[in-house]
Amino acid sequence: DTAVSQTPKYLVTQMGNDKSIKCEQNLGHDTMYWYKQDSKKFLKIMFSYNNKELIINETVPNRFSPKSPDKAHLNLHINSLELGDSAVYFCASSSRTEAFFGQGTRLTVV
Template identity: 95%
Template sequence: DTAVSQTPKYLVTQMGNDKSIKCEQNLGHDTMYWYKQDSKKFLKIMFSYNNKELIINETVPNRFSPKSPDKAHLNLHINSLELGDSAVYFCASSQREGREQYFGPGTRLTVT
């Protein structure tokens, strides 16, 4: 069983559309994260949730909205997609804040 899973793996869409990426972890972890990795492989944290509560919200446009329906899920919804949103988005989880993180396989988003 995959520890941290994301769907879809690939997402190609046009500017202006709204899309969602889903993430699920079956590790029983309390904390989940969303990261953005750009074409130069730089990894930037976007959000962190602990027990369904938003802990970290880095400087991210309001078009990005995370939602955590329960401790095992953290979805990312993106409104009005822009070309600059093209990247690989990773979900991750950790037992608690500050501990090692387990990453999903990533979702490659391409905005045309």
């Protein structure tokens, strides 16, 4: 069983569209995250949730909105996609000692 799973793995879409990336963890962790890794490979935290409550909301455009329906899920919805949103998006969850990452979603905006 995959500990942290993201769907889809690849996403190609046109500018202006709205898209969602889903994330699920089966580890029973209380904390979940979304990261963006751009072409320069810098892994930047976007959001973190602890027990479904927003903990960190870094300087991210309002077009990005996380949704946590329950502790096992943290979905990322993106409105009005722009070229600069092209990147790999990682979901993660953590225990008290370590974090587990999903395989990433490569988003390409054309």
